[in-house]
Amino acid sequence: MSSSPAIKVDSLVKRFGDTTVLNGIDLEVPRGEVTCLIGPSGSGKSTLLRCIAFLEEASDGFIEIDGEPLGFALGPSGERMRLPAGAIRSVRSRIGMVFQQFNLWPHMTALGNVSEALVTVRGMKRKQAEERAMAELEKVGLGQRASHYPSELSGGQQQRVAIARSLALEPRIMLFDEPTSSLDPELTGEVLNVMRDLAKTGMTMLVVTHEIGFAASVGAKIVFLDHGKLLVEGGPQEVFGKPRHPRIEQFLDTYLDRGAATLL
Numbered sequence: 124m125s126s127s128p129a130i131k132v133d134s135l136v137k138r139f140g141d142t143t144v145l146n147g148i149d150l151e152v153p154r155g156e157v158t159c160l161i162g163p164s165g166s167g168k169s170t171l172l173r174c175i176a177f178l179e180e181a182s183d184g185f186i187e188i189d190g191e192p193l194g195f196a197l198g199p200s201g202e203r204m205r206l207p208a209g210a211i212r213s214v215r216s217r218i219g220m221v222f223q224q225f226n227l228w229p230h231m232t233a234l235g236n237v238s239e240a241l242v243t244v245r246g247m248k249r250k251q252a253e254e255r256a257m258a259e260l261e262k263v264g265l266g267q268r269a270s271h272y273p274s275e276l277s278g279g280q281q282q283r284v285a286i287a288r289s290l291a292l293e294p295r296i297m298l299f300d301e302p303t304s305s306l307d308p309e310l311t312g313e314v315l316n317v318m319r320d321l322a323k324t325g326m327t328m329l330v331v332t333h334e335i336g337f338a339a340s341v342g343a344k345i346v347f348l349d350h351g352k353l354l355v356e357g358g359p360q361e362v363f364g365k366p367r368h369p370r371i372e373q374f375l376d377t378y379l380d381r382g383a384a385t386l387l
């Protein structure tokens with residue numbers, strides 16, 4: 124495999140109407156590590172993740188996944204050129220994404236939620252898909268809950284099903300958009316543990332989180348976004364250690380979570 128980073132973001136701009144939400148982001152996400160994206164509310168974290176997942180189209184700039192362009196590339200005369208749908212799908216399929224809201228199908232069991240993705244996206248036979256789905260549910264500690272519907276599962280369990288559903292599709296990169304924001308602390312812990320285990324397997328992960336304790340202990344790289352710009356990036360010690368960038372100091376005062384209080 125090439126030595127290119129798992130994700131490369133180059134001069135990315137995203138505008139909604141007259142509002143510039145991402146204002147020239149350059150970012151490299153190394154392979155096999157956890158990169159945590161932090162920053163104040165409204166700084167553009169979700170938008171950046173959604174651009175990388177191609178759920179939003181960037182207004183300008185480029186994204187590469189494993190060295191291959193996603194969505195847009197430089198054309199022969201140096202113009203920004205949209206790539207064909209097939210090429211976009213092929214690169215996009217390497218990325219899994221987990222959202223704050225679990226987005227499970229309410230009328231399907233946990234097993235159904237995971238296996239359906241394999242049948243519809245991968246064209247797998249139902250029986251084979253269910254076997255695979257069961258194995259994925261076991262990995263996130265939910266083998267015993269396979270026949271339960273989302274309404275019969277806790278928020279933490281629902282999020283673990285969503286993670287299993289993403290992982291079943293064998294992504295090379297996992298994006299997490301505040302996966303624990305809607306959970307209480309106990310359920311947050313169980314989801315973060317699943318993410319810690321996933322990190323140990325060498326999965327490339329880009330995680331938007333307000334869980335500073337998680338970012339400081341699991342993130343190999345921390346990226347701080349502020350008003351649509353990448354303000355600080357580095358290892359946890361560089362970003363959270365003292366002396367700190369004044370904006371980080373201010374951010375920690377506002378967003379410090381319980382785990383972080385003991386870590387920093």
Ligand SMILES: Nc1ncnc2c1ncn2[C@@H]1O[C@H](COP(=O)(O)OP(=O)(O)OP(=O)(O)O)[C@@H](O)[C@H]1O
Pocket residue numbers: 139144162163164165166167168169170171
């Ligand atoms: N579809 C959209 N149309 C218009 N404005 C949008 C859209 N999506 C996001 N924005 C705006 O972009 C800005 C950044 O939003 P974004 O959700 O990326 O921030 P964030 O850092 O993830 O915030 P939070 O931590 O609160 O989730 C906000 O001002 C938001 O209102």
